[in-house]
Amino acid sequence: MIYVFDGSLEGLLCAVFEWFERKPGQITLTTEKLYQPDAFNISFQVENDAKKADRVWKALQKKLGKGWLRRFYCCYLSEQPEALTHLFEFSCTIFQNPPGAENNYGNAHVLAVTQLAKKVEREKHRMEAFIRFQQTADGYYYCGIDPDFNVLPLIMGHFKARYADQQWIIYDLKRNYGLHYDLQDVTEIHIPPEDRHRLKKPADNLLSEPEAMYGELWRTYFKSTNIVARKNTKLHVQHVPKRYWKYLTEKH
Template identity: 60%
Template sequence: MVYLFDRSLEGLLTSVFEWFERRPGKVTLMPDVGHQPDAFMAFLTIQTSREKADRVLKGLLKRLDRAWLRKLYCCYLSETPEAFNHIFQFCCYVFKNHVGAEKNYGDPHVLAISKYAKSVEREKHRMEAFIRFKETKDRVFYCSIDPDFNVLPLISKHFKDRYGDQQWLIYDHRRRYGLYYNLKTVEEINMDFNNKLSSGSAVSFMDPKEVFYSTLWKDYFKSTNIISRKNTKLHTKHVPKRYWRYLTEKES
């Protein structure tokens, strides 16, 4: 049997509720968009319900510690259909077994959750490292990103704590939303300004000091390198090529 849900976290938790309500045996959870009906497989579209989701969440809170809840959330943010299904199976597994069952790394879903969580956390950490702000004329520090997973909710706190005295804006242009910090709170913003910024006139938005500091940074990057230790393989292992477009020091 296949359960279809609307890709929301609440929808996912509701489907766990529905499974325990009906107990239909083996079920696969899939996102409803792009689902191809199968002649031999019955399917059920889950109606997302806030109350049901809340009850499941309460149950999870009782059974899992913070670290595991974060793992589940990270896994959800990976936005891959397999990950959704693993969360669904994992939740059912946790409710069916006694407390502490989430530590059974021999179980395929437990292992999958920790693997997905690990790659999302890695991407989150990379964003914390590789984001390079450029100061605009109106004193906003701006950066646009294109992460593999939806990590903006995870990095928000880090940047808020760190850059408390400057306005900043991080825009995820694949998912078309961004975070803007106005010196008090972080706001989620939606706007379509990609076309303007990606055109050649981008430099005119920037503060003139920006050229100075980016040049100094590029100089520093060059002079801190030890040529006789050159190790390109290690270099690209730590900074995979797909991140180079973020990095000021990699601009020519």
């Protein structure tokens, strides 16, 4: 049997609920976007139900510590096609076994959830370290990013605390949504398709007058403090991979 759901976290939790409710045996989990009907397999459409999803999540909270709940969420944010199946099977494993099943790294799904979560956490830390804002003419601080994983929900608290006195926007160019902080709350925003071409690199007339000067000042400082004789490109790339250089003012 094939379980088809919408790909959301709520839908995934509902799929777990429906499996325990119906006990259909071995299933294949897929999203509506990827599902292709065929004549040889029976499909079951998983409908989203907040109450069912909440019951499953609360049950997981009773079985798992906060660290594992975060790994579960990070694995989901990886957006990898195999992550959904691993999370589904991981949940079933947790509910079908005595306490401590999450520490059995011989289980392929436990191991996969751990590894995917670790990759997402690493991307989160790199985004927090390498994001550089540009001040726009209307006083906002803006940065466009395209991380490998959907880390905006994870970095929101960091930037809200660190830049509490500035209005800022961080926009995920790959997933077409962003975060807007207005000095009080952080809200999710979406830019209309006709305006998205401006997001990757705002035009000079959209930036504040001092922005170009600050950028040049930082590049000059970086160049003056750099010791050419001690240059170690291999080590530098290990700490700052090249795919993040596009965010760094000193690299332009």
